Amino acid sequence: MIKVINGGIEILVEDWPGRLGYMGLGMAAAGAMDNLALQLGNMIVGNEAGEAGLEIAGGYCQFEIVEDGIIAITGSDMSPTINDEEVSMWIAMAVQTGDILKFSHFGETGFRSYICISGGIDVPEYLGSKSTCLFGSYGGFEGRKLAKDDIISAAKKACSGIAGKKLNPKYIPEYTNLWELRAIPGPNSVPDYVTEKGMDYLFSTPMKISHNANRAAYRLGEVPDFFWAREDGGKGGSHPSNIVDHGYNMRGAINVTGNTPSILIADGPTLGGFVCVANVINADLWKIGQGIPARDKVVFKLVTVEEAIEARKERSAMFEANDLLI
Structure with a gap:
């Protein structure tokens, strides 16, 4: 066609x-x-x-x-x-x-x-x-x-x-240049991997989307050194972001490599040796794909698992709305 x-x-x-x-x-x-x-x-x-x-x-x-x-x-x-x-x-x-x-x-x-x-x-x-x-x-x-x-x-x-x-x-969805992404912490988070101050920084600081962004990952700005709760990665490696390989919480994992966070998305890796400190909720995944590389920013908002489930239910209910199409 x-x-x-x-x-x-x-x-x-x-x-x-x-x-x-x-x-x-x-x-x-x-x-x-x-x-x-x-x-x-x-x-x-x-x-x-x-x-x-x-x-x-x-x-x-x-x-x-x-x-x-x-x-x-x-x-x-x-x-x-x-x-x-x-x-x-x-x-x-x-x-x-x-x-x-x-x-x-x-x-x-x-x-x-x-x-x-x-x-x-x-x-x-x-x-x-x-x-x-x-x-x-x-x-x-x-x-x-x-x-x-x-x-x-x-x-x-x-x-x-x-x-x-x-x-x-x-x-019709609202498009912007500052994308609020609701996220839940874990699996590699406070207190073992990240400090409370570091998580507060993550959930309050707008980060610019890098030009290095594609369907595998959207790379963001860097986190400060106080982000980390340990001096190194122990058996995982020399940097505190290093861990022994495990599965990544795809889609929406907020993965940190060195001091650089990236959001792992559609074609992203399914496992690796770096921490995943939080996860963008299912209802907000769509926003990531609309972020303009080298221009837009994202800011993470802390929510609970229960709030994430409720947001997903609300999204599903929208597709059943009687007035969706006119």
Whole structure:
């Protein structure tokens, strides 16, 4: 249905929740970086919420519609156009063969856009998911990002009555340049690994997202030396961030290597030899993928496990709201 004319920075096939159940074999879950935008887009076009869509990072891409269908564009506003005419986001739009769909680039807020196609994307599932894992080169479209002349097909679906449906504006996510990420401490935290003063610093200090940010990890600014509760890593190594290897609490682990924290996300490592001091809650994972590298900041907010569970329930309930689509 869609042919790639210009692949831009990065276009991937991603679904949600990704490829679960294989971390013990060293395989990350992958999946959409902004799962909220993907799920909402799928609901707009009449798909199951977790169906695969096209994830566009950064923009600068162009497509040709090679078969009539219905799409929705969600996520960051990259000034999309069809045949050089501005189009709305968060709405189901009919597209026709020969139409040219263009994206400019990320603007003031947000870094990823999504194209959801009515009927879903027709690529084979690999271990139960259509998601691309770039760092393993499997899943999605041949295990890689899309390039010029690639054609993405959509499964056939009755589309009557879908065009024109849109997301109720009150449910459109808020994009910003300072992302508050709720997190719970552990497993490597106070008092054995981190001081109370260090954890207070972590949960109060905005940290800039590094230019060195991708689907494996978003690297942040550094923590001070008083962060650490020990002089070295003991049997794990010379730095207090070193530990004997163990599994990482993916997705959303706040991993600290040396004095540099990173948020491990979609394609991140499943185990390693550095501390994971906290974990971004499931309901806030979507925000990480919209943080603009080298520009935006994140600030962590301490919450309890009970609050994290409640936030996840509230997110699930939103998809059942009677007024979600109008």
